[in-house]
Amino acid sequence: MLRTTLMSAATAALVAGTANAQTEIVLWHAMGGQLGETVNALATQFNEAQSDFAITPVYKGGYEDTLTATIAAFRAGEQPNVVQVFDAGAATIIGAEGAVIPAEDLITGAGLAFNADDYIPGVRYFYADSSDKMVGMPFNSSTPILYYNVEALNEAGVEPPVTWEQFEEIAPALVEAGYVPLAQSHSPWIMTENFHSRHNLQFATNNNGFDGADGTEILVNNDAIKTHFTKLKEWLDAGWYGYYGAGWGDNQTPFENGDVAMWLGSSASFGGLRNSTDFEFSATFLPYWESITPEPVSTFIGGAALFAMSGHDDTENAGVAAFFDFLASAETQKFWHMETGYVPITQAAYDLTKESGYYEETPQAEVGTLQLTQAAADWNKGYRMGFYVQIRDVMNREYGRIFAGETDVESAFAVIEEEGNRLLERFAQTTN
């Protein structure tokens, strides 16, 4: 009896000993399915590469679910070390001052090197604060690009469009060949936010919202985008544009089925398309209106970033810093980029992937990164607006109404502006 007790005590001590040696870090993420497997693979690589820290990834559902779970956990004092927050939720978590430790502070605080210039231009500032300090660690970043069915374009005898003016020229030939020329999967992201970045148009006051929530107003009610949506509606009526609702998949499916010739989606859609299509497809940059700007600039990223939550001890924070450092390394980024289709976030990772000859086999995989390395300008660093999930809901609703003929472009954008500003004002009141 005594012996068993001693034995178990010894075992317990031994277990405790090993546990003490390694610091546990918890990561909450929103990557389901195949992407989740890749996150697990990254965690395993990190855990095997060093022995001080052990990271455990936990899948918490969709982006919104993950953010809501994090908020609940934070209020109960049970927050994870790292959490993945998506673009539309960035204002909420960055706005809650003190809830997160800026990634840049965390990395330099742990004595590791950090240089913002290592990151590719389109990624660098999206999750930064007004002084350009990186708060969120860019993780899965993508950008909207144009995919096209090579056979369809050949049949119609046309080239993929660089500008929307060119699209108008080639659309009739595609209709003639029996295709719906165009569809897209995310009107707020592709046709609104990135419409502004691509044409270098200001999207919100207060430096696109980066300077603080107080008094930030959305500048969506402008002539450029109203012209664009007037055109979209005309195209829809002429059979040049297919609108299949606000859901992502509903708009992607007709392209995969070969009904739609060109589809605007995410640069990260590449891997999925490769599996789901049986025709040759390629990709090119997001078209722009030459009448608005002859010199288009790089687009915003979409996707999500990793945020280090406050309220943990220095050892755990050091572990998070080490993990961020590991994530930003060229090798890791190359692996992540090639597995998932998300863009590599650093120049070094991009160069490494390029050297490997990956883009010669699959030039489509390079389009997103090339678009993000185009000219940086005043209004394409990013935007920061609170209650942005609801603002996107308002956009989606009004766009749906435009396309259904229930409202006109002029009143729809007036509604988006008015309700968007009311939401922004409400959000500013929460941060006081």
Place this chain on the structure above:
Amino acid sequence: MEKAQFTSPWLPYLLLAPQMIIIAIFFLWPAAEAIRASFFLEDPFFGTATFVGLQNYSDAFAASDYQRTAWFTFVFVVLVSLISLGIGMMLAVSADRVLRGKGSYKTLLMWVYAIAPPVAGLIGVMLFDQHIGPLVEFVAYFGWDLQVGVDYWDTGFAMIVVATWKQVPYCFIFFLSGLQSIPTSVKEASAIDCRSETRRFWTITFPLLAPTTFFLLILNITYAMFETFGMIDQIVKDQPGNSPVTLVYKVFRDGFRGNDIGGSSAQSVILMILVLALTVAQFRLIERRIHYT
């Protein structure tokens, strides 16, 4: 009848306590918290709140789609409640008449009820899918270009069908047991007096089923209003866009998707008042006409 008396005046309260505690923890406390939160705008992370008076309420009503959402909710609740009552009753009366294989009919009709709401939503999504839905292909033969997620009322139609389909078996079970509790002597007596089966149904069976119908009506309304948001989320694929949604779905969307705690609380308080008024009205107006046996 013999009257039982508790020996101690505290005993009844003690016996009631578990139920009361459950009500307090799971209903009264959250409700009070919702009412409190509806007067504040708070930072979700720290809970630091700014008192804003009735602003959350005025903002909720000022949203350009509030009226449309309320109207759809009304149509949705009325149609789902009444159609599932009607079909449930019809099936129960028919199943009650069947002599052979009664058991298997009943089991088959009740099956659907065993399906979890998200699964029902998912099956609905598949049936009504724009690109692969068999129902969409079927109605296309009649020239109906059914587009769930694009057309407002097409999407509403799909929601009403899926919500009703899920509730019919529930009504069926209760109506069937209601029918079986009607004494055989009453049925036989009416059969001698009247040959018309339809007339017998409306004059004898239907009034005798009234307590069950009333009970189901209240349950159906609660179901249609509060328990369908998961199914709605499935049908709109997490992107409501221009699709019809119910008031509760908006509460869920703003609170749990958008982290607007104050705004979502105000909307749920409005619903709470609405349901309270509805319940009082139901009991006042309808229940008086019902005779319990």
